[in-house]
Amino acid sequence: MATDNLTHLAAFAAVARHRSFRRAGAELALSTSAVSYAIRALEERLGVGLFHRTTRSVALTEAGQRLLERLQPALDQVHDALDEMNQFRATPSGLLRINATRAAVATQLSPRLAAFMAAHPDVRVDLTENDGLVDIVHEGYDAGVRLHEFVPEDMVAVPLGPALRGLIVASPAYLQRRPAPQHPHDLLMHECIRFRFASGHIYKWQFERDGHALEMDVPGRLTLGEQSTIIRAVLDGLGLAYVLEDAARAHLQAGTLVTVLEEWSEPFAGFVLYYPRQRQMASALRAFVDHLRG
Structure with a gap:
């Protein structure tokens, strides 16, 4: 039962982040039907609805928003604890989620991905192309790639290339x-x-x-x-x-x-990979940063 509860809560948090059962399933390596089952089971156990569902959208109910606010810090601690164990592995592993602009993907990330994935076979990469400004922490990404001028000041920024014009x-x-x-x-x-x-x-x-x-x-x-x-x-x-x-x-x-x-037309600072300042850095993200700096 405890294992089921953790699985159901992880499914709930993923659906809440993505506002999509399909994308949540992709993150968790589960089918859409398995995610739906987990959410139904959690709602039945709690006796409240957690999402408003239509054919076009998924949104948190008031109860769902309250649960997410209380649950997210605990899930973050579980994630950090599991990833800390990765430090004892010989090679980095896990899922690396990156949100990047299309131009950055084409010019900076795509040319580097093949070598990185060949060097780190236990790392899975989920790369989202998005030209909007995204709160990577709120949306559950490990890192983002944007022009330096659009990166929040409290983030660690790793330059990806020369100045642009x-x-x-x-x-x-x-x-x-x-x-x-x-x-x-x-x-x-x-x-x-x-x-x-x-x-x-x-x-x-x-x-x-x-x-x-x-x-x-x-x-x-x-x-x-x-x-x-x-x-x-x-x-x-x-x-x-x-x-x-x-x-x-x-x-x-x-x-x-x-x-x-x-x-x-004067040159300006180019693309950077950025991520939150944190005490424990995921092994997959650390490997990717080292790859970019190398």
């Missing part, structure tokens, strides 16, 4: 129709393709020259949420866009894209 790019065809801007303020007279974060926030274009910084909420009829889609729209001549230099490099070298206002 944002560029304003256009297609040659667009610049045949419209004169190239000579100053950021000239963008007010152009079609600008804007970027929308997953949170719904519209990115303001940032410029810096000779110590003078400028931020602009540029005009534009087209707003997109994927950098690859934005580059496609620029290639189609739909306007100017602010993109990472790495993402546009191949097109710049081929001449299908050109830069404008490049003198206003």
Whole structure:
């Protein structure tokens, strides 16, 4: 009975984090039906409903929220105790959950994953691609990957690569129709393709020259949420866009894209892997950090 109780409580915490029975099952290596059974059994034992369920969403009831608040510290202690035992293993093991932006996955993580997983066969990696700002502690992730400027100050940050640069790019065809801007303020007279974060926030274009910084909420009829889609729209001549230099490099070298206002594009701190400051660090995360630093 005690083992069943712990399993049911772990299933409850996972569903509460993910707001999804399917994703909770993936984390726990259980089928969706097994997670549903565990939740039903726990609700029957407690005599209260823990989740509001619809065909589209899962949300905690008031009772479920109260249970999660009381339960999470204890589950964290159990997790830390079990992971402390991993320190006595010859090799790291366990599940490593990372939440990273798509650009960081493509340029920084994917090239490193094969070597890491080959070197650590007992580690499982669950990598979520998400361009929004995520509370990795609340959502149950071991680490996140974001641009340094978006990382909370109380996190440990490990640089993943060199400084980055944002560029304003256009297609040659667009610049045949419209004169190239000579100053950021000239963008007010152009079609600008804007970027929308997953949170719904519209990115303001940032410029810096000779110590003078400028931020602009540029005009534009087209707003997109994927950098690859934005580059496609620029290639189609739909306007100017602010993109990472790495993402546009191949097109710049081929001449299908050109830069404008490049003198206003100063490098900035790039992607970092970050994780909470804590006394006990999971062995899988420690191995991954060592791999990145190596």
